[in-house]
Amino acid sequence: MVFIRNVQQLSVKACELKKNDVIKLQVTDLAYGGRGVAEEGGKVVFVEKGLPGDILDVRIKKVKPDYCEGVTERIIQPSPHRCEPLCQHFGICGGCRWQNYNYNMQLKFKADQLKESLMRIGGLSNPPVEPIIGAKKIYFYRNKMEFSFNRDKNNNNLLGLHQTGFFDRVFDLNKCYLQSELSNEIVKFVKDECHRLHLPAYHIRNHDGLMRFLVIRESKFDSGVLVNIVTGKDYHGYEDSIVELGKNLADRFNRIESLLWTINSKKANIAKWDMYPEKLKNGILYGRDHIYEKLGRYRFRVSADSFFQTNPYQAQILYDTVVDYGQLSGLDDVCDLYCGTGTISVYISGLVRSVVGVESVAQAVFDARINAEENGLNNVDFIVGNVEDIIFELRKFNKVILDPPRAGLHPKALEKIVEISPEIVVYVSCNPTTLARDIAGFIQNGYNLQRAVAVDMFPHTYHIESVVKLVHR
Ligand SMILES: C[S@@+](CC[C@H](N)C(=O)[O-])C[C@H]1O[C@@H](n2cnc3c(N)ncnc32)[C@H](O)[C@@H]1O
Known part of the structure; x- marks a missing residue:
């Protein structure tokens, strides 16, 4: 496994590569981020669309002092681990970049990457990494998708996903293998209806037009589907058509339990919303403002913008791993940070005596309290705040679970957790690099790394989710 930090060691003598040179290279590895890794004259070349085992003609696009970047111009000899991608949009779509790479090899890369990070950044000579937990369902696993509108050169509406590398280019989607057949049908229905009702797509560069995003959330273990139609703020004159679109959607798809119309009044091209249309309470066109998802014996409320693991099949396995690593029992008082x-x-x-969750986003805590109440729990409490600011008061916990964002722990947060001195810390991470850095911090403060495992939540992408168990010495 090669990481950017190793590049300096490899670039012992700089080679003469120039921009636009085309050279023959053998890809030997993958880098975090998904590109292939090759070497030329002692210099690492990161190759777009290169897979380990490929022999390729590569066009050099960037020459840096320590490494180069290139794109695959021609496959001379394909890797034996290449496979036929299912999706017709593969290569154009910015989504599943590794659909053409054998799934077992994807898993191997992720497991190796976790181990390598723990060794190189965490300073462990033989990290206790267990076999990766792969996904049984490698297609149609997502419960949330955000589809974008745009217009083509001839002013025709487009509805689909972003082209890889372009914030302002959308391709018309025929079929996506990530969410479900139902979701594909909803996208097609909305596109046809927008055409019939003369609802213009928003132009991402010109900032005119109306229809901006179609967000679909679909429960995998409960019944509901939530559809959120996000428009721009200049909707006046189109109200009746959007209401008609909503009515037809709800009539056609009986799994829709929540249908919303929300507004993104800002220029930034992200599927967020900051307003509701006048006269439409909470933006609800049909049904309620949330659906439910089930994990184990619990039912969770999922609103349009609340965080929920996007692969619920693997989420349950991830949480079971947390339970196993935490050795949870009825004597435990647990703090669930982030x-x-x-x-x-x-x-x-x-499984435990009590749990207190800590989270910085007030709306998420509001949802968390409702989740606890609707599941009839009386041993769960939540606090709004930054972990690094408030943990000091939470001294009574004997076990801590952490699931921070990609940046990992704030140094003050780590300091405060080790001050509570929990006997077991279970750390869930979506970034092996920051995980390994934080583990080194725990080890310096009296903890041993006892177990570690990657759980594949995102087949066909380079994203790596892991769980580790730290035990107080
Ligand atoms: C990876 S998500 C946690 C997901 C959750 N454990 C689950 O499985 O659904 C990370 C969470 O940390 C929250 N967060 C980010 N920075 C924080 C901080 N400094 N203090 C507390 N929460 C924070 C984010 O709002 C986000 O909800």
């Missing part, structure tokens, strides 16, 4: 909408807190509540 708890989001309280999913882990609720999931473990039946």
Whole structure:
């Protein structure tokens, strides 16, 4: 496994590569981020669309002092681990970049990457990494998708996903293998209806037009589907057509339990919303403002913008790993840091004496409290605040679960957790680099790394989720 930090060691003598040179290279590895890794004259070349085992003609696009970047111009000899991608949009779509790479090899890369990070950054000579937990369902696993509108050169509406590398280019989607057949049907229906009702797509560069995003959330273990139609703020004159679109959607798809119309009044091209249309309470066109998802024996409320693990099949396995690593029992008082909408807190509540979740986003805590109440729990509590600011008061916990964002722990947060001195810390991470850095911090402060495992939440992408168990010495 090669990481950017190793590049300096490899670039012992700089080679003469120039921009636009085309050279023959053998890809030997993958780098975090998904590109292939090759070497030329002692210099690392990161190759777009290169897979280990490929022999390629590569066009050099960037020459840096320590490494080069290139794109695959021609496959001379394909890797034996290449496979036929299912999706017709593969290569154009910015989504599943590794659909053409054998799934077992994807898993191997992720497991190796976790081990390598723990060794190189965590300073461990033989990290206790267990076999990766792969996904049984490698297609149609997502419960949330954000589709974008745009217009083509001839002013025709487009509805689909972003082209890889372009914030302002959208391709018309025929079929996506990530969410479900139902979701594909909804996209097609909305596109046809927008055409019939003369609802113009928003132009991402010109900032005119109306229809901006179509967000679909679909429960995998409960019944509901939530559809959120996000428009621009200049909707006046189109109200009746959007209401008609909503009515037809709800009539056609009986799994829709929540249908919303929200407004993104800002230029930034992200599927967020900051307003509702006048006269439409909470933006609800049909049904309610949330659906439900089930994990284990618990039911969770999922609103349009609340955080919920996007692969619920693997989320349950991830949480079972947390339970196993935490050795949870009825004598435990657990602190669930960075708890989001309280999913882990609720999931473990039946096994422990008490749980307190800590989360910085007030809306997420609001949802977490509702989740606890609707599941009839009385041993779960939530606090709004930054972990690094408030943990000091939470001294009574004997076990801590952490699930921070990609940046990992704030140094003050780590300091405060080790001050509470929990006997077991279970750390869930979506970034092996920051995980390894934080583990080194725990080890310096009296902890041993006892177990570690990657759980594949995102087949066909380079994203790596892991769980580790730290035990107080
Ligand atoms: C990876 S998500 C946690 C997901 C949750 N455990 C679950 O499985 O649904 C990380 C959460 O940390 C929250 N967060 C980010 N920085 C924080 C901080 N400094 N203090 C507390 N929470 C924070 C984010 O709002 C987000 O909800």
